[in-house]
Amino acid sequence: MDNFEFRIIKKDKNSNARVGVIKTPHGEVSTPIFMPVGTQASVKTLSSEDLKEIRAEMILGNTYHLYLRPGHQLVEKAGGLHKFMSWDRPILTDSGGFQVFSLNSLTKTSEEGVRFQSHLDGSYHLFTPEKVIEVQHALGADIIMVLDEPVLYPCSLEQAERANKLTLNWAERCRQAHKELEDKDFKHTQALFGIIQGSTYPELRKNSAEALVKLDFPGYAIGGLSLGEPKSTTFEMVDLCVSYIPEEKPRYLMGVGTPKDMVEAICLGIDMFDCVLPTRNARNASLFTRFGKLIIKNSEYADDFSPIDPECGCSVCRNYSRAYLRHLFNTGEISALRLATIHSLYFYMDLMRMAKEAILSGNFLEWKNDFLKKYQSNQKEERNNVGNN
Amino acid sequence: MDNFEFRIIKKDKNSNARVGVIKTPHGEVSTPIFMPVGTQASVKTLSSEDLKEIRAEMILGNTYHLYLRPGHQLVEKAGGLHKFMSWDRPILTDSGGFQVFSLNSLTKTSEEGVRFQSHLDGSYHLFTPEKVIEVQHALGADIIMVLDEPVLYPCSLEQAERANKLTLNWAERCRQAHKELEDKDFKHTQALFGIIQGSTYPELRKNSAEALVKLDFPGYAIGGLSLGEPKSTTFEMVDLCVSYIPEEKPRYLMGVGTPKDMVEAICLGIDMFDCVLPTRNARNASLFTRFGKLIIKNSEYADDFSPIDPECGCSVCRNYSRAYLRHLFNTGEISALRLATIHSLYFYMDLMRMAKEAILSGNFLEWKNDFLKKYQSNQKEERNNVGNN
Numbered sequence: 019m020d021n022f023e024f025r026i027i028k029k030d031k032n033s034n035a036r037v038g039v040i041k042t043p044h045g046e047v048s049t050p051i052f053m054p055v056g057t058q059a060s061v062k063t064l065s066s067e068d069l070k071e072i073r074a075e076m077i078l079g080n081t082y083h084l085y086l087r088p089g090h091q092l093v094e095k096a097g098g099l100h101k102f103m104s105w106d107r108p109i110l111t112d113s114g115g116f117q118v119f120s121l122n123s124l125t126k127t128s129e130e131g132v133r134f135q136s137h138l139d140g141s142y143h144l145f146t147p148e149k150v151i152e153v154q155h156a157l158g159a160d161i162i163m164v165l166d167e168p169v170l171y172p173c174s175l176e177q178a179e180r181a182n183k184l185t186l187n188w189a190e191r192c193r194q195a196h197k198e199l200e201d202k203d204f205k206h207t208q209a210l211f212g213i214i215q216g217s218t219y220p221e222l223r224k225n226s227a228e229a230l231v232k233l234d235f236p237g238y239a240i241g242g243l244s245l246g247e248p249k250s251t252t253f254e255m256v257d258l259c260v261s262y263i264p265e266e267k268p269r270y271l272m273g274v275g276t277p278k279d280m281v282e283a284i285c286l287g288i289d290m291f292d293c294v295l296p297t298r299n300a301r302n303a304s305l306f307t308r309f310g311k312l313i314i315k316n317s318e319y320a321d322d323f324s325p326i327d328p329e330c331g332c333s334v335c336r337n338y339s340r341a342y343l344r345h346l347f348n349t350g351e352i353s354a355l356r357l358a359t360i361h362s363l364y365f366y367m368d369l370m371r372m373a374k375e376a377i378l379s380g381n382f383l384e385w386k387n388d389f390l391k392k393y394q395s396n397q398k399e400e401r402n403n404v405g406n407n
Numbered sequence: 408m409d410n411f412e413f414r415i416i417k418k419d420k421n422s423n424a425r426v427g428v429i430k431t432p433h434g435e436v437s438t439p440i441f442m443p444v445g446t447q448a449s450v451k452t453l454s455s456e457d458l459k460e461i462r463a464e465m466i467l468g469n470t471y472h473l474y475l476r477p478g479h480q481l482v483e484k485a486g487g488l489h490k491f492m493s494w495d496r497p498i499l500t501d502s503g504g505f506q507v508f509s510l511n512s513l514t515k516t517s518e519e520g521v522r523f524q525s526h527l528d529g530s531y532h533l534f535t536p537e538k539v540i541e542v543q544h545a546l547g548a549d550i551i552m553v554l555d556e557p558v559l560y561p562c563s564l565e566q567a568e569r570a571n572k573l574t575l576n577w578a579e580r581c582r583q584a585h586k587e588l589e590d591k592d593f594k595h596t597q598a599l600f601g602i603i604q605g606s607t608y609p610e611l612r613k614n615s616a617e618a619l620v621k622l623d624f625p626g627y628a629i630g631g632l633s634l635g636e637p638k639s640t641t642f643e644m645v646d647l648c649v650s651y652i653p654e655e656k657p658r659y660l661m662g663v664g665t666p667k668d669m670v671e672a673i674c675l676g677i678d679m680f681d682c683v684l685p686t687r688n689a690r691n692a693s694l695f696t697r698f699g700k701l702i703i704k705n706s707e708y709a710d711d712f713s714p715i716d717p718e719c720g721c722s723v724c725r726n727y728s729r730a731y732l733r734h735l736f737n738t739g740e741i742s743a744l745r746l747a748t749i750h751s752l753y754f755y756m757d758l759m760r761m762a763k764e765a766i767l768s769g770n771f772l773e774w775k776n777d778f779l780k781k782y783q784s785n786q787k788e789e790r791n792n793v794g795n796n
Contacts, residue, residue, distance in 0.1 A: 058734070058735075058738045058740060059731070059734065060735055060738075060740050060742050062740065062741065062742070063741045063742055063745075064742060065726075065742055065745070065746060066726065067722065067726070083738075087734070087737065087738055088709070088730070088734045088737075092709070092710060092730070095710055095712075096710075096712055096728065096730060096731070097712075102728075102730075102731055102734075103731060104726040104727055104731070320477070320481070321481060321484055321485075323484075323485055323486075333454075333456065337454075337455065337456070337493040338493055339485065339491075341477070341481070341485060341491075342448070342485070342491055342492060342493070345447070345448065345476070345477045345491075346447075346449055348476065348477075349447045349449075349472075349476055351447060351449050351451065352451065352452045352741055352744060352745070353449050353451070353452055353453060353454055353745075355741060356452075356454070356741070356742075356745065357454060
């Protein structure tokens with residue numbers, strides 16, 4: 019793990035929030051960090067130049083999708099995912115487990131691994147812990163993830179227990195496979211993270227975290243949350259998991275989330291996030307702003323020549339009006355999707371920047387309170403204006 | 408016309424090719440020029456920043472589309488088309504005539520104007536010469552066009568004659584309406600161009616050109632070509648029309664064309680072009696290069712990590728491979744459409760730059776010959792490789 023390092027720069031006195039730096043072979047990134055999701059070697063609608071312009075530091079690639087198309091061997095032949103997509107900053111790849119289960123109704127899980135049919139052509143495939151490590155080595159991301167068996171919510175204790183056992187067994191095998199491949203290739207350029215599961219059962223979360231910590235991964239993810247459970251449960255589980263992860267290791271809350279959820283999770287000590295929300299919502303004309311969500315297709319914006327978010331410094335807010343963006347959406351122009359994505363991702367980056375600044379200046383809780391007040395007050399207003407958003 | 412000026416910088420000794428400069432209220436542009444088509448206040452898939460990056464100098468807007476959506480009054484309220492779409496360089500708007508006839512099967516033309524139903528909602532509208540001038544004044548482009556009645560190909564002599572008469576009558580009314588509005592508003596910021604019609608009948612083209620020249624427009628377009636007539640006829644008509652347009656006026660060949668056609672037309676003395684070909688083809692994965700067309704979805708490019716056109720300096724060729732662009736198209740990523748558009752429009756801009764340089768260095772015919780040889784030799788190769796393109 020010569021090439022991977024996590025340093026804590028500052029800890030907040032009044033919460034678990036912290037600012038850190040992750041060092042990778044493709045440069046350093048600061049935490050808390052939000053990673054835009056680049057499913058198929060591309061953050062939807064954006065180029066790598068766009069990602070730099072919005073100041074993205076690290077992005078996420080999906081092992082499942084890249085394995086199926088264009089194939090990990092092709093990406094390896096291109097010189098790895100960084101070269102293939104022309105992105106020279108850090109990348110994290112997930113293990114593909116979540117997509118296998120969420121995109122396929124027919125999967126067969128055994129001790130060996132998970133058998134599934136491609137959602138593209140129905141072809142049969144097997145993901146074993148060893149296989150997903152092999153694929154992720156070919157892709158060459160800076161941070162890679164173990165294969166896990168996610169469970170849905172709600173989930174019985176027995177089911178969650180069985181999944182936990184399997185996930186832990188797979189984590190060990192992933193660790194072993196990763197070590198062997200690294201030693202064989204004389205390269206130690208990828209950090210493998212473990213994933214804590216356990217549904218909403220505190221005891222299982224504890225067991226999962228403790229067992230994984232014994233395996234000494236360079237970083238830990240918390241998986242299986244934000245699947246429909248009550249928010250209070252989400253944060254209870256996050257808080258619990260964080261308490262078992264050694265302080266000096268980065269903590270990654272997978273698939274979260276909304277600006278509000280991320281701010282709460284930062285407060286609990288989370289360092290890393292990824293979510294399709296800002297990009298997917300943007301393509302559906304729903305934008306994130308300091309004042310809550312803004313549904314740009316609403317008729318009230320037809321002749322509103324102000325920027326999406328007057329306090330935003332992104333290129334879209336600097337150059338275009340709400341009226342223009344609304345026109346592009348209404349006429350079906352593809353550029354609307356890209357401009358909306360640029361704005362919302364820039365806002366997410368800005369949110370991380372603001373949180374970091376607040377932690378560094380020692381006023382995180384105050385900032386958090388102000389941010390949420392402004393963000394939610396307008397959420398209500400928005401709701402009043404446009405019905406149920 | 409205080410704000411409009413056309414200066415010839417250099418005339419080729421061995422052909423009618425020339426290099427010029429058009430001065431407009433939004434800056435100067437050099438000719439020969441290709442204007443990307445920004446139908447709905449947006450060049451499809453691109454932002455205004457993208458257009459600057461590909462070095463576009465002047466773009467085209469469609470009066471018909473903007474009149475229907477978002478409406479010319481809204482654009483006027485935004486401060487005009489330049490402000491609305493955040494483009495501070497010159498814009499040309501067409502009169503909408505061509506779209507009225509090509510997008511509507513049921514139009515009713517009379518001396519008064521043309522009645523049509525919106526292709527969007529079936530609502531009824533009337534475009535008179537006075538109306539299209541009013542709309543174009545509201546849009547505020549630097550160059551605006553007269554209303555004409557385009558004819559299809561083939562077209563009987565009688566039909567073409569009747570259309571010509573109407574077009575001439577409308578041109579006079581447009582000129583009058585334009586003068587009145589300009590004087591009323593104390594602004595002389597828009598140059599109105601006449602459009603020479605006459606189908607493929609030399610006598611009608613001559614009559615049309617001579618009558619329009621008498622009205623002394625600041626520039627002349629040649630309309631109604633590239634509609635399916637033989638290429639030799641196209642260029643015969645272009646050559647004929649050019650011979651009747653005063654040398655000191657800019658000549659605009661509407662809706663043309665392919666790289667080959669533009670090079671031939673420059674040779675005959677054409678200064679301005681517009682066409683949806685580079686943008687539309689790009690969205691269909693067909694790219695323009697110095698070596699002819701390249702169908703990026705072809706399997707031969709699956710593991711081709713070279714740039715689209717090794718001699719191209721665009722951001723796409725500098726950063727991405729054929730294999731990556733093919734992957735984006737194959738996985739349905741929207742960014743594929745934008746990257747392909749950036750490349751092909753950059754190539755069109757480059758083509759104009761190369762032609763200008765050749766004219767300025769006095770070796771236009773030699774360059775033209777070399778360019779076409781390279782461009783067409785590979786067209787054949789391309790054809791051999793991929794079937795009928």
